[in-house]
Amino acid sequence: MKVVIIGGVAGGATAAARLRRLDETAEIVILERTGYVSYANCGLPYYVGGVIRAQDALTLQTPESFRARFNIDVRVGHQALAIHQESHTITVLDLASGTQYVEGYDKLILSPGARAVKPDLPGVDDCRVFTLRTVEDTLRIRSYIESHRPRSAVVVGGGFIGLEGAENLLHAGVATTLLQRSGQVLPPLDWDMAQEVHSYLRGQGLDLRLNAGVQGFQEMDGQFYTLVKDSAPIPSDLVLLAIGVTPESDLAREAGLTLGAKGAIVVNEHMVTSDPDIYAVGDAVELTHFVSGSKALIALAGPANRQGRIAADHICGRESRYAGAQGSSIIKLFHMTAASTGLNEKAAQAAGIPYDKTVTYSASHATYYPGAENMTIKTLFDPSSGRVLGAQIVGFGGVDKRIDVLATAIRARMTAAELTELDLAYAPPYSSAKDPVNMAGYVIENLRNGAISQFHWSDVESIPKDGSVTLLDVRTPQEVAVQGLIRPDAVNIPVDELRDRMGELDPSKPVYVNCYSGLRSYLACRMLGQRGFQCSHLSGGWRFWSYVTT
Amino acid sequence: MKVVIIGGVAGGATAAARLRRLDETAEIVILERTGYVSYANCGLPYYVGGVIRAQDALTLQTPESFRARFNIDVRVGHQALAIHQESHTITVLDLASGTQYVEGYDKLILSPGARAVKPDLPGVDDCRVFTLRTVEDTLRIRSYIESHRPRSAVVVGGGFIGLEGAENLLHAGVATTLLQRSGQVLPPLDWDMAQEVHSYLRGQGLDLRLNAGVQGFQEMDGQFYTLVKDSAPIPSDLVLLAIGVTPESDLAREAGLTLGAKGAIVVNEHMVTSDPDIYAVGDAVELTHFVSGSKALIALAGPANRQGRIAADHICGRESRYAGAQGSSIIKLFHMTAASTGLNEKAAQAAGIPYDKTVTYSASHATYYPGAENMTIKTLFDPSSGRVLGAQIVGFGGVDKRIDVLATAIRARMTAAELTELDLAYAPPYSSAKDPVNMAGYVIENLRNGAISQFHWSDVESIPKDGSVTLLDVRTPQEVAVQGLIRPDAVNIPVDELRDRMGELDPSKPVYVNCYSGLRSYLACRMLGQRGFQCSHLSGGWRFWSYVTT
């Protein structure tokens, strides 16, 4: 059997290695357009910033090591030009020599990835405008930094690559402006969760400009400018364009394989395309979202690796299936961590899936042990079953742990009630006796069984201002003095005085309670509710409200 | 309704707070023998070592704050002496005044915890022999350290408290010897996993002595000694006795409540004892182990908190149930982390549960990103279904995350195949595209479907030495030169040369392969197996073997 693989990185290299383990006798050829295989795409931004210093750290294998270990014929600098399904052949261009040749296959695996979107804007092909996808791109940026010592950069796009690029440019000592067309960075987060990221990034010295539509690039008076809609041009010595990726599916399209959303290659659960002898994996394929069941494009390394292995399994007659991706993702932003898994509000709405949500604020570990840091957790759940649908976390230490626990819970289709039962490992340096994930479960269960009602930051302005309701703030007067009220008409009665001072409140008026994080307002609502008040509390408290609205 | 709670810490204080949230009108009384409520037992060792400096950080609530926030009558320094079920009363001793009184209840919650075992040894009551359970114990040790400036300490017992105590004594500048009766510290780990902890602790300056049976304590010539079986007495200025805890169930026993293993209180899934008006929670009760279904004693704060809340729920007519504990636990040892969840080998054997196991060695995050550290993961699974039964991890960064992911997977009764599908959040600072948990799943699945056979460190000596088998080491000659072979009769052929040099091996002899971690030996076995060799590889590789056996 002869298997040819187009693309020798996450999906392709993994498929090749697994194929060899399953079949010592197969002939395996990897065609890779760039000069490198098995490279660490995800590490590239850190080489730009000098966090990763050794260039060979970026490549996990070389063609030689692949040959020695896996007996695989890796051809870097070889680009597949066309697939001929009938004849089971590929036309290949040897980029070094410029010669073309034809390669036959019994099975073909496409793992061509995605390409950086390069919009058709004036000046976009200027040599100071970079994209970041391959090792070559990375070396180009790094050598530009070393030779030109740019003092300023513009990053266009606030997704993972744009943000990691911006952080690393700042690391490299380059003053950086990030332009994002929409009102938020990090699309896996909802806007409210992203707001905390925005203010943090600004605090780290990033000149972050939201709602900034780039219109082109232009040199004027010897200075290079990025042109921004409704705003002054922004001078910089370097531009990193990171406005997203698009499936690298031209070959598949031209070969007549069935394509789906955004031109991604359609595959079944075994990663087989519309041609039974052609498999496709990774960023180039359309997936089923594990939670929504909708079709989705998820360009992440974990799914690409897993899919590559499944394709290899299936070629070797094994019954592996890909059960869908849930988009678990994470990013380090200086010391902050932002992560998400499953559905966010935008995705749930788009898929027409009913959801409710809570916002909780928890310490990474026992607060009495040094170094505890708080994280904001937004959890989406199915109001009728309590099934957890998605989670977003922004914080510092321990965010990665909680997102992975929630990702696992979502995979197991757990409900919020089951989150409360999770028996997680506790010692003061690592967690609290009630882990933040348990706590999210409690809060959701209290909502679902009517122990508490809630309102959200987005409701604050629309709560009647005509005196027909009471806004009650149960923080201490000291906190209120420093932090301010969510609305000037709120009255302040600290929770610890509420039982004694309940007479100050009009029992005929609905009460909207807030505190700092949501815990004391919950306690207050329990007191008020049992005395006959109609009562709800502000999810996420003053803190989340203030992050989102300022 | 009047609820009396005996014991005002993890289980008791949580039950009280939840009760109040559910019922504003209940009369709630907490009787607490010590001078403190809601204290952070788990933080106590760190106060001894000065890691936690503020004494008030140790108490999450005071009687006053409990009164203000929860309207609860907290009586510290009040000890329950006897429970009278018929009359629904308790005899209470006010320790300050020495007076006794009788308190009535409608419902009673027992959360008396466990007491430090104090064996009947000569000299055990000497004022230099301490135990660590309460705030008072902690202040006593700390003030002894400050006033006497001990230069040396003996810690007896290598469980969590003994080890945390020893680490903190070292932090406080006290040369410390730890004596452990059995051959390993940390009973939640199997001996082989504990071996890595042993060598690390010794490297941190702990004088760790295993198989050291303490026979008593004695002052000789003005020096205090710990007497050890078959060994010289050990001088020290201070002894911390931490040989385990025993359920504090005297009250329950005397009241005639049903007791189970080791005198722990028997409860049903609602935490109700044999008396329907008496609940019991926390360290004092007998639990059902979630994985084995056996009865178990699990003295941990998470379960105590959860059970307290469930007892409160049930008293208020809610259908909460405790579904069993799985013993997830974790400890920081200097920079090391050791953690476990579910069944270890000892527990599986005791419960008669069939299991198999793998040992994998994974990096905490992408190795090309700075700061990655390796961890050893031992995973137990049901050989027929592949269900994950338990896991133990010893390492540094990222151990807490993987144990919690595995704890969640075990809770969801996931199989190893499902571990491979977990969609965990990956970016280079946090993980690898195949997370260590995914990798454990792959390795187990390969075993279960026959892609690989394995042997263990414990088999190495019993593999025939008569030339009837081949021991093959596939590391590089450089590694072998530095690290040595697992047995002198092993032959060395690096994995990358194996295809070419397979002729050097006798195909009629079974081959036992090892490498450093188990990855390359797996690759070698795949090559050999497909060429007709009968082949198995050393789980955990040379590295685990060498840790365990040296």
Ligand SMILES: Cc1cc2nc3c(=O)[nH]c(=O)nc-3n(C[C@H](O)[C@H](O)[C@H](O)COP(=O)(O)OP(=O)(O)OC[C@H]3O[C@@H](n4cnc5c(N)ncnc54)[C@H](O)[C@@H]3O)c2cc1C
């Ligand atoms: C800068 C950066 C940072 C990232 N960070 C993360 C992260 O932190 N976490 C995460 O989960 N994911 C991250 N990703 C995404 C992750 O790298 C991809 O999801 C993953 O690599 C996709 O694997 P793939 O095999 O589909 O494509 P790729 O890994 O991109 O490999 C495709 C290869 O195919 C080659 N190719 C394409 N067409 C042809 C052709 N016609 N002939 C020959 N060769 C061809 C390409 O040159 C390319 O090398 C990052 C990506 C980038 C670029």
Ligand SMILES: Cc1cc2nc3c(=O)[nH]c(=O)nc-3n(C[C@H](O)[C@H](O)[C@H](O)COP(=O)(O)OP(=O)(O)OC[C@H]3O[C@@H](n4cnc5c(N)ncnc54)[C@H](O)[C@@H]3O)c2cc1C
């Ligand atoms: C030093 C130390 C470190 C620990 N570290 C961890 C850790 O890192 N992680 C973890 O999960 N667990 C840890 N634990 C265990 C954890 O603290 C316990 O599992 C948990 O506190 C048990 O809760 P409980 O309510 O059953 O008992 P406790 O919290 O011990 O509370 C029982 C209380 O009842 C009181 N009492 C007993 N009898 C009477 C009576 N007759 N009248 C009045 N009062 C009475 C006692 O004085 C005590 O204050 C640690 C324990 C200790 C001592």
Ligand SMILES: CC(C)(COP(=O)(O)OP(=O)(O)OC[C@H]1O[C@@H](n2cnc3c(N)ncnc32)[C@H](O)[C@@H]1OP(=O)(O)O)[C@@H](O)C(=O)NCCC(=O)NCCS
């Ligand atoms: C380098 C690369 C070729 C490795 O592929 P691979 O051999 O499948 O992966 P690994 O080296 O992690 O090894 C995993 C294999 O070893 C096995 N293994 C790992 N540890 C083991 C152990 N201790 N004992 C036995 N087997 C073990 C696993 O089961 C798995 O084998 P399987 O797939 O047959 O089940 C591929 O991952 C790659 O190119 N990566 C770089 C590109 C990339 O992923 N980029 C995006 C992220 S930056």
Ligand SMILES: CC(C)(COP(=O)(O)OP(=O)(O)OC[C@H]1O[C@@H](n2cnc3c(N)ncnc32)[C@H](O)[C@@H]1OP(=O)(O)O)[C@@H](O)C(=O)NCCC(=O)NCCS
């Ligand atoms: C301090 C102590 C009394 C607190 O008990 P508690 O009030 O039940 O616990 P918390 O303060 O964590 O609050 C949890 C409650 O707030 C709710 N909550 C937390 N965050 C919330 C938020 N953002 N919005 C709404 N509700 C929230 C939870 O749902 C839970 O309420 P519920 O039990 O009614 O569902 C008790 O935990 C204790 O004594 N601890 C110290 C002793 C101990 O545990 N020692 C061993 C470990 S060191």
